[in-house]
Amino acid sequence: MKPIMGYKRSDGRYGIRNKILVIATVGCANETARRLAERIAGTVFIPAGKGCGQIGDAVEITKRTLTGFVLNPNVYGAVFVGLGCETIQPHEMVARVQKVSDKPVYSFSIQEEGGTTKTIATVVPLLERLVGAAARIVREPVELSALTLATNCGGSDATSGLSVNPALGVATELLVAAGGRSILGETTELIGTEHILIRRAKNQQVKR
Known part of the structure; x- marks a missing residue:
């Protein structure tokens, strides 16, 4: 990328x-x-x-x-x-x-x-x-591998599970695939989706 x-x-x-x-x-x-x-x-x-x-x-x-x-x-x-x-x-x-x-x-x-x-x-x-x-600071090219994305629930509504959450998930996977990092700051939002995250775990320790 x-x-x-x-x-x-x-x-x-x-x-x-x-x-x-x-x-x-x-x-x-x-x-x-x-x-x-x-x-x-x-x-x-x-x-x-x-x-x-x-x-x-x-x-x-x-x-x-x-x-x-x-x-x-x-x-x-x-x-x-x-x-x-x-x-x-x-x-x-x-x-x-x-x-x-x-x-x-x-x-x-x-x-x-x-x-x-x-x-x-x-x-x-x-x-x-x-x-x-x-x-006055001049921006310069940055590889995605140098970035860390922090995510957190901004207040769920009836559509967030159909719209922004999947979109953010795709963005996260693209960043991680490029060598970057993503940190999820609110694990209670994962209730009921454990099986989806387990499929993406990098190793057995993370799965457990």
């Missing part, structure tokens, strides 16, 4: 998209982060479901998840927005990402900036610069 065009990242992976993430580190910052992303095309708002009052392993799981968002090859860079008094601090997330990636990442605290309005006024110019920098 012919290569497609993608964005090469410094870790050697390729993204098909080239987005800037605006990530809330706590639910209290969701509205500010959402308003920021709405103002700048090319950005994506990632809301926080947690981030405050978490303890134990839950803190580490959340931090690992937020880090993973930034490391996705479809992402050019990110801005973390927090309130300032939460368990998961935005500046801590920047430090965590910088240990494993050279992507541009920044952090802002709503309390330190003096409120939502002032935070938006400060961050919007930065987002504009990040979007501009991302736009």
